[in-house]
Amino acid sequence: MENLHRQIGVMVTHFDTVVVGAGIAGLTAARLLASDGQSVVVLEARDRVGGRVWTSRMGDGLVDHGASWIHGIDDNPLADLVNALGMRTVEFTVGSYQPDGRPIAYYSAQGTRLTDDEATRFAGTIHTFNGHLAKAIATSPPGSSFAQVVETTLTQLDWDEHRSMRVREFMQHRTEEQYGAWFDDLDAHGLDDDAIDGDEVVFPDGYDVLATRLADGLDVRLGHEVTRVLWADDGASAETAHGTFAADQIVVTVPVGVLKSSGFTIEPPLPDIVSDSLDRLEMNAFEKVFLRFPHKFWDDGVYAIRQQGEAGRWWHSWYDLSAVHGTPTLLTFAAGPCARAVREWSDAQIVDSVLVALRRLFGERVEQPDQVHVTRWQDDPCSRGSYAYMTVGSDRNDHDAMATPVGNVLHLAGEATWTEDPATVTGALKSGHRAAENIVGHEVPYDHLWVR
Structure with a gap:
């Protein structure tokens, strides 16, 4: 990699690891790597840290x-970090998108508020439906959409049209509010992770306090938009308008929307196990x-x-x-x-x-x-959406598959690369932690994020 840059006359600054993106995944990886003694630089296109924490x-x-x-x-290690800070x-x-458990004022299609008894009956309907829906999802054939398993479940229950309509719209709103996607476009398993512990x-005081504290003391270069990542067996580099940054390892944490855009390229192309999974996710x-x-x-x-x-x-x-x-x-x-x-x-x-x-x-x-x-x-050109969702035909394992180390040099991280908690800051933090451990080759305690 160094020989290549020397031949084409590019000014290169070398580090142990380059991290692309100063969101929670990137800052987590950088802080843990730095705590392990590595020289690390974080390249961030925005004029602030935090990414989609803003x-x-x-x-x-x-x-x-x-x-x-x-x-x-x-x-949750994220909660531990927040408490420690x-x-x-x-x-x-x-x-x-719970139907009850909190005081929720439901209003009918005519605009009148449901009585407590009516709201309780409606919530009970949703709970009953969810039990049957889980079975329909578990037995659905590959390539089924969330809408299809909803309709399959409604057919099995054979409820009257009014009751079915209220349930259907609740499920439509649930997919919209949980994943910002229409339920025809979301895979049947797209909400499998949807559980709260x-x-x-x-x-x-603002979520950005987390990003600011994680970035404290790190070498973060703001306004450094990476347009191309090169990787080879002996290292990798990230190209910006301010120069090229080379390293033995590189962690790329840009959102799926940027990874799939024409303005960001990775060369050579990602292997199939990574690229196929990326293709099945959308912002x-x-x-x-x-x-x-x-x-x-x-x-x-x-x-x-x-x-x-x-x-x-x-x-x-x-x-x-x-x-x-x-x-x-x-x-x-x-x-x-x-x-x-x-x-x-x-x-x-x-x-x-x-x-x-x-x-x-x-x-x-x-x-x-x-x-x-x-x-x-x-x-937003630095995100191109809020977070990623599973399109029809995708698999829950696509999240983790995206994080498969490439040539033991290139590592993808971010909320879309963590199967158990995708679309969350928790997932972003855990993915950054995993990338750091993959690079150093041994376990790194989460408390290295806050114990200086």
């Missing part, structure tokens, strides 16, 4: 545009819409608001973040088809559409929000 602050408020939660703190958390369990927590369409209001107009003690029926085709769920933000705040999601449809809309157009849906439920009590944040991950 917090903005305006006045006395903050917004986590990307990752917001630790999805299950039990036996002294980061404040607030319990806020969303739990896999313990409470979920959010961060009143989703999933955006957040935060609305801060002068006054609270929804009921007290309500954790979430859910709209059933056609009126909830796009805007069907709102979450009360008032306790986290300290002001009356609702969060809703533009996900899947909705996110694609409103992609070209202005923030004002999106907010107007959301308010129409809210006013159908709460009338003129709904005021204009005094602060709005709409994320635009689909248009």
Whole structure:
């Protein structure tokens, strides 16, 4: 590798390991490798660390545009890290688009709130359906979509059309909110990982504190967009507009959307075991819409608001973040088809559409929000979506297969490369830890992330 660069006259800086991307996966790998005595450089295209962990602050408020939660703190090294760093958390369990377990205000297709008994019966219907759905997924043939196993299950149960319609739309919204994908496009096994162990927590001081603390003391080069990665038996290099960075090993943590884009190349091409798995994963369409209001107009003690029926085709769920933000705040999601449809809309157009849906439920009590944040991950060239999902025909093992070391030189990491917790910060952290252990060839305790 050094001979090649010498022949073509490229100025090269050499390290033990180059890490591409300063998200949680990249920073985890870099910190663990550095703790093992390696010389490491992290190349980041953005002007900040964190990747899809991004917090903005305006006045006395903050917004986590990307990752917001630790999805299950039990036996989770991410929770251990957060506690070791002294980061404040607030319990806020969303739990896999749960039908109950929290105070949820359901509104019928006609816009009237379901009574407690009606809501309990509906939640019971969903729980019954989920039990049968799990069996249908387990026995589904390869290449089945989530929509197909839902319909198979409904056929077996033979419920009346109204009951089936409510269940079908709940499952549609579940796939949208969990993976930002329409249920026809998600593999039948696309939600197999969808289990939460313990409470979920959010961060009143911002999730980006995690990235900032992980980056502390590391050699992180911001504004260094990597456009090409070269690898060979004797090492690898990453090309940027600021020069070429060579190393014995390289860890690439860019999102699936970037890996599959024309602006990022890996040479020689990835082996089939990696490239085939990558081909079966796609970035989703999933955006957040935060609305801060002068006054609270929804009921007290309500954790979430859910709209059933056609009126909830796009805007069907709102979450009360008032306790986290300290002001009356609702969060809703533009996900899947909705996110694609409103992609070209202005923030004002999106907010107007959301308010129409809210006013159908709460009338003129709904005021204009005094602060709005709409994320635009689909248009971010450094991510090209929020996170990856399993397309029809993919396999759960595709996540781990993507992380297969290439020539014992090139290592892919990131949320999409971890089977048990894909699409999460936990998965990103674990994948970075795995890449570091693969490189050094021995176990590295997680506490090396915080014990200096």
